[in-house]
Amino acid sequence: MVRPRLLVVSMSLPVTAKRTGEEAWSFTMSPGGLVSALLGLKEFETKWIGWPGVDVHDAVGKKALSIALAEKGCIPVFLEEVCDQYYNGYCNNILWPIFHYLGTPPEYRNDGTITYQSQYDAYKKANRIFFDVVNEHYQEGDVVWCHDYHVMLLPQYLKEYNSKMKVGWFLHTPFPSSEMYKTLPSRSELLRSVLTADLVGFHTYDFARHFVNACMCILGTEATSEGVVDQGKFTSVEVFPIGIEPERFINTSKLSEVTEYMKKFKSDFGGRKLILGVDRLDTIKGIPHKYQAFEKFLEENEDWRGKVLLLQIAVPTRNGIGEYQKIKDQCHGVVGRINGRFGSISSVPIIHLDCSIHFHQLCALYAITDVLLVTSLRDGMNLVSSEFVACQKGEKGVLVLSEFAGAGQSLGAGALLVNPWNIKEVSNAIGEALIMSPEEKEKKHQINFQYVKTHSTQQWADDFMNKLNEVTSKAELETGKAPHELPQHDVVQQYSKSKNRLLILGFYGTLTKPNKNQERKDEGMNLELHPQLKERLKGLCSDPKTTVVVLSRSEKSVLDQNFGEHDMWLAAENGMFLRHTAGEWVTKMPENMNLEWIDGVKQVFKYFTERTPGSYFQASETSVVWNYQYADAEFGRAQAKDMLQHLWAGPTSNASVDVVQGRYSVEVHSVGVTKGSAMERILGEIVLQNKSITTPIDYVLCIGNFLGKDEDVYTFFEPELTKKTMSSPYYGSGPLKKVSSTLVDVKGDNYFSVAIGNTHTKASYFLDSSDDVVQLIHKLCTHNNP
Ligand SMILES: O=P(O)(O)OC[C@H]1O[C@H](O[C@H]2O[C@H](CO)[C@@H](O)[C@H](O)[C@H]2O)[C@H](O)[C@@H](O)[C@@H]1O
Numbered sequence: 057m058v059r060p061r062l063l064v065v066s067m068s069l070p071v072t073a074k075r076t077g078e079e080a081w082s083f084t085m086s087p088g089g090l091v092s093a094l095l096g097l098k099e100f101e102t103k104w105i106g107w108p109g110v111d112v113h114d115a116v117g118k119k120a121l122s123i124a125l126a127e128k129g130c131i132p133v134f135l136e137e138v139c140d141q142y143y144n145g146y147c148n149n150i151l152w153p154i155f156h157y158l159g160t161p162p163e164y165r166n167d168g169t170i171t172y173q174s175q176y177d178a179y180k181k182a183n184r185i186f187f188d189v190v191n192e193h194y195q196e197g198d199v200v201w202c203h204d205y206h207v208m209l210l211p212q213y214l215k216e217y218n219s220k221m222k223v224g225w226f227l228h229t230p231f232p233s234s235e236m237y238k239t240l241p242s243r244s245e246l247l248r249s250v251l252t253a254d255l256v257g258f259h260t261y262d263f264a265r266h267f268v269n270a271c272m273c274i275l276g277t278e279a280t281s282e283g284v285v286d287q288g289k290f291t292s293v294e295v296f297p298i299g300i301e302p303e304r305f306i307n308t309s310k311l312s313e314v315t316e317y318m319k320k321f322k323s324d325f326g327g328r329k330l331i332l333g334v335d336r337l338d339t340i341k342g343i344p345h346k347y348q349a350f351e352k353f354l355e356e357n358e359d360w361r362g363k364v365l366l367l368q369i370a371v372p373t374r375n376g377i378g379e380y381q382k383i384k385d386q387c388h389g390v391v392g393r394i395n396g397r398f399g400s401i402s403s404v405p406i407i408h409l410d411c412s413i414h415f416h417q418l419c420a421l422y423a424i425t426d427v428l429l430v431t432s433l434r435d436g437m438n439l440v441s442s443e444f445v446a447c448q449k450g451e452k453g454v455l456v457l458s459e460f461a462g463a464g465q466s467l468g469a470g471a472l473l474v475n476p477w478n479i480k481e482v483s484n485a486i487g488e489a490l491i492m493s494p495e496e497k498e499k500k501h502q503i504n505f506q507y508v509k510t511h512s513t514q515q516w517a518d519d520f521m522n523k524l525n526e527v528t529s530k531a532e533l534e535t536g537k538a539p540h541e542l543p544q545h546d547v548v549q550q551y552s553k554s555k556n557r558l559l560i561l562g563f564y565g566t567l568t569k570p571n572k573n574q575e576r577k578d579e580g581m582n583l584e585l586h587p588q589l590k591e592r593l594k595g596l597c598s599d600p601k602t603t604v605v606v607l608s609r610s611e612k613s614v615l616d617q618n619f620g621e622h623d624m625w626l627a628a629e630n631g632m633f634l635r636h637t638a639g640e641w642v643t644k645m646p647e648n649m650n651l652e653w654i655d656g657v658k659q660v661f662k663y664f665t666e667r668t669p670g671s672y673f674q675a676s677e678t679s680v681v682w683n684y685q686y687a688d689a690e691f692g693r694a695q696a697k698d699m700l701q702h703l704w705a706g707p708t709s710n711a712s713v714d715v716v717q718g719r720y721s722v723e724v725h726s727v728g729v730t731k732g733s734a735m736e737r738i739l740g741e742i743v744l745q746n747k748s749i750t751t752p753i754d755y756v757l758c759i760g761n762f763l764g765k766d767e768d769v770y771t772f773f774e775p776e777l778t779k780k781t782m783s784s785p786y787y788g789s790g791p792l793k794k795v796s797s798t799l800v801d802v803k804g805d806n807y808f809s810v811a812i813g814n815t816h817t818k819a820s821y822f823l824d825s826s827d828d829v830v831q832l833i834h835k836l837c838t839h840n841n842p
């Protein structure tokens with residue numbers, strides 16, 4: 057496969073520039089895991105677009121810097137006067153703490169005169185500047201991969217300008233639960249923009265789930281198991297846990313310079329056990345908590361005093377922010393206290409370094425470490441943990457890892473997981489790690505080493521790119537398939553010609569009267585067939601060449617009441633129950649379906665129904681739907697968001713259910729209860745009962761006003777899919793065997809899938825309303841006698 061060129065966009069470039077003369081620049085590597093990880097992308101032609109770490113105001117300097125950076129495959133973004141408000145302000149003082157559950161900084165809570173607005177304005181401006189630079193360098197076919205919370209508006213700017221650009225967005229930090237995210241004033245704009253990307257990626261399932269929930273609660277979008285549908289546009293949301301470049305660490309630790317450092321450090325530490333911490337000096341890394349836990353350990357384990365050293369590399373970061381200056385002082389204070397308490401003339405228990413160290417030194421330290429102590433209060437991933445695992449040699453060390461780091465989900469099995477807020481627990485884990493047997497340490501190490509080796513950055517990038525390619529190719533195909541107005545003449549003509557027709561009709565919104573003025577009517581509770589359809593349907597059903605199926609989420613009794621007198625098939629609760637009107641209901645529910653959640657969901661729905669005038673809920677045997685179509689729209693929407701929170705916190709939290717938000721409804725049903733998935737079972741039953749079927753179905757008309765998750769029914773009969781489905785084992789046995797290969801014979805011109813009032817659909821055609829369905833059914837009934 058030819059790989060596209062990659063435009064990586066992140067706030068920081070991998071190198072930080074320093075001016076050494078009018079036209080001269082020197083560079084150092086930028087700190088942080090994002091940079092380390094992306095440097096591992098070797099197999100793509102990559103241009104990296106980002107801020108060079110300095111403000112440059114003169115044209116000469118900018119030009120010289122651009123040239124020097126170009127040699128490194130980098131393109132600078134000059135942020136100039138917006139930089140401070142953007143980077144130190146909105147990004148790192150607002151988004152960062154909110155995304156890491158620290159909430160808004162105190163000055164925004166306590167000082168009524170400070171608002172986010174000017175910082176948000178700077179954020180918008182900065183994203184525009186990023187957009188301009190990307191746009192200047194973009195070539196057709198490039199993939200633009202936006203990284204992190206600094207560029208959340210960029211996907212929208214790019215897509216508005218050129219909808220064909222392939223755009224991915226990946227978040228390196230946690231995405232918080234919607235309760236926390238909701239506090240952001242610009243929450244909707246940021247979400248909407250991110251959703252314009254083709255693919256949105258996170259490190260862990262939790263982060264992805266939080267994002268999807270936020271979209272549902274805040275924007276009212278519909279969520280599917282694969283992503284989010286916003287205003288008819290689908291955005292894929294996936295999990296891609298980042299890795300490191302393991303070979304780089306493994307090979308470096310074998311270098312003689314590194315071995316020399318190892319010897320030297322061992323001798324410097326005088327035979328003491330080494331506990332290592334490597335973190336940017338960031339509020340989220342829990343460094344003061346680490347010190348407190350170590351202090352507790354020394355307090356409670358007198359024997360270990362003088363025999364263990366905690367070395368903390370505290371890499372400087374974001375010096376322009378007050379909180380970061382404060383934490384530095386705070387750390388120095390605590391270290392002083394502990395060293396004062398437990399140090400001696402010859403040694404102190406903690407060495408705290410406010411600096412970054414050379415890569416060889418880092419690998420040497422990782423290699424000789426007995427305990428790597430990671431106490432992040434929240435962390436997107438934490439690559440330091442993986443780097444430590446990759447560098448370990450000889451008798452292995454132990455990873456003590458915060459359960460709040462994304463890495464906890466991938467390296468947890470080979471680590472001692474701790475809650476960093478629980479000082480006692482961390483202190484105990486230090487003790488446990490120090491006395492762990494070599495066999496146990498080796499076992500844990502092997503588990504993690506296998507993981508680290510096989511989950512490289514390259515793999516991570518490949519996975520992201522492959523998925524992006526897949527979703528964009530699919531979207532391209534689907535764009536070409538935007539639905540057309542139903543060619544009613546062809547529909548009728550093909551109908552006349554065919555010998556064995558199958559009509560699949562939805563009920564609500566398809567065969568009911570259109571509800572144009574949104575007034576409350578009794579049919580809210582009691583769905584009623586469109587009055588003009590009664591006779592027409594009868595005519596349609598009485599034709600022996602036509603099989604009609606009403607496929608609805610309604611209950612059996614509702615379908616009985618409305619269609620009982622017609623000669624047709626009724627598929628209630630999205631196909632969970634089926635009957636021919638001449639026979640009894642049969643259950644088509646998949647075996648082992650767990651319905652224990654239903655009572656809890658009903659209670660929540662009842663609660664909201666009582667508090668939302670005009671709303672009602674319907675519970676069937678397999679699903680519960682709350683409808684606020686006749687309630688005040690604004691209030692109903694707000695209540696729906698609130699309801700989702702209650703559902704997630706309670707009855708649906710561990711249940712295998714889908715919670716689907718419709719335009720005016722919230723529906724909960726067991727996973728996999730979709731109309732498309734029911735189709736195969738329905739068809740099987742029809743064939744089973746119609747033993748006389750000898751001619752294949754040569755005409756399919758499927759009309760509905762379905763939820764996104766049910767749209768799979770429109771594609772079920774697509775000619776290329778039919779072949780696949782019909783050759784499935786289901787059809788290879790029992791009574792279907794004899795008709796399996798010839799059951800359906802639709803080639804395209806005799807297959808019509810129709811969505812009512814929806815042009816963002818998988819259906820091939822659309823009709824405006826159920827009044828059009830009435831007209832169409834009339835034409836079909838009278839086709840021989842127009
Ligand atoms: O550029 P800075 O402001 O100095 O910050 C450095 C980076 O910090 C964050 O890194 C995150 O990415 C890592 C790799 O995915 C992940 O392991 C870690 O948990 C995250 O904190 C930030 O997201 C980056 O944008 C910064 O460049």
Ligand SMILES: O=c1ccn([C@@H]2O[C@H](COP(=O)(O)OP(=O)(O)O)[C@@H](O)[C@H]2O)c(=O)[nH]1
Pocket residue numbers: 086087088089090092093334335336369371411412413414418437438439440441443
């Ligand atoms: O002096 C140092 C020590 C470490 N690191 C690197 O900083 C990164 C930290 O990444 P992590 O994901 O653990 O956290 P982040 O800093 O991105 O939040 C790792 O790749 C380290 O190798 C660094 O740049 N300078």
